[in-house]
Amino acid sequence: xxxxxxxxxxxxxxxxxxxxxxxxxxxxxxxxxxxxxxxxxxxxxxxxxxxxxxxxxxxxxxxxxxxxxxxxxxxxxxxxxxxxxxxxxxxxxxxxxxxxxxxxxxxxxxxx
Numbered sequence: 001x002x003x004x005x006x007x008x009x010x011x012x013x014x015x016x017x018x019x020x021x022x023x024x025x026x027x028x029x030x031x032x033x034x035x036x037x038x039x040x041x042x043x044x045x046x047x048x049x050x051x052x053x054x055x056x057x058x059x060x061x062x063x064x065x066x067x068x069x070x071x072x073x074x075x076x077x078x079x080x081x082x083x084x085x086x087x088x089x090x091x092x093x094x095x096x097x098x099x100x101x102x103x104x105x106x107x108x109x110x111x112x
Contacts, residue, residue, distance in 0.1 A: 003032055003033075005024040005025050005026040005031075005037065006024065006025050007021055007023065007024060007025070008023045008024055008025050008090070008094060009025075010023075010094060010097055010098060011098050012045070012097075012098070012101050013101050013102050013103055015047050015048075015049055015050070015103075016045045016046070016047050016054075016101050017045065017046050017047070017048065018043075018044075018045055019044040019045065019046050020041060020042075020043060020044040021042075021043055022037075022039060022041060022042050022043065023042045023043040023056060024037050025090075026038075026090075027090050028058075028064070028066075028068075028088050028090070029088070034062065034064055035062040038058040038061070038062055038063075038064075038066065039057070039058055039061050039062060040057040040058065040059065040061045041057060042056045042057050042058060042068075043055070043056040043097075044056070045097075045101065047101075047106075050074075050106070050109075050110055051074060051075045051076070052072065052073065052074055052082075052106060052109075053071075053072075053073040053074075053076065054070070054071070054072050054073075054097065054100060054101060055070070055071045055073060056068060056069070056070050056071075056093065056097070057069055067086045067087065067088050068086060068087055068088065068090075068093045069084070069085075069086045070083075070084070070085045070086065070093060070096055070097065070100075071083070071084055072084075072100050072106070072109075074109055082106075082109050083100060
């Protein structure tokens, strides 16, 4: 029987809205139903006040040799992300999400 995983807990600062969350507590090297948990659309957070999007996916989708890719986008400019990070380590991704959603980090990208 396959284990059921819980949604990955995240500590987010205010102003962030969870638009999509398929990001589970499942490590890529120790997951019994890989294809179900490691897809392109894992997590999307928005900060509408500052027009920021944080997007997380697994690429290539459902590929055991893939990696998490995390983007911080401004004004929906997907061609020029403000930040980009990739890793196969779930904790490293969680740490980066929590850091990037902190006003002390992203304020450097705010206009005027």
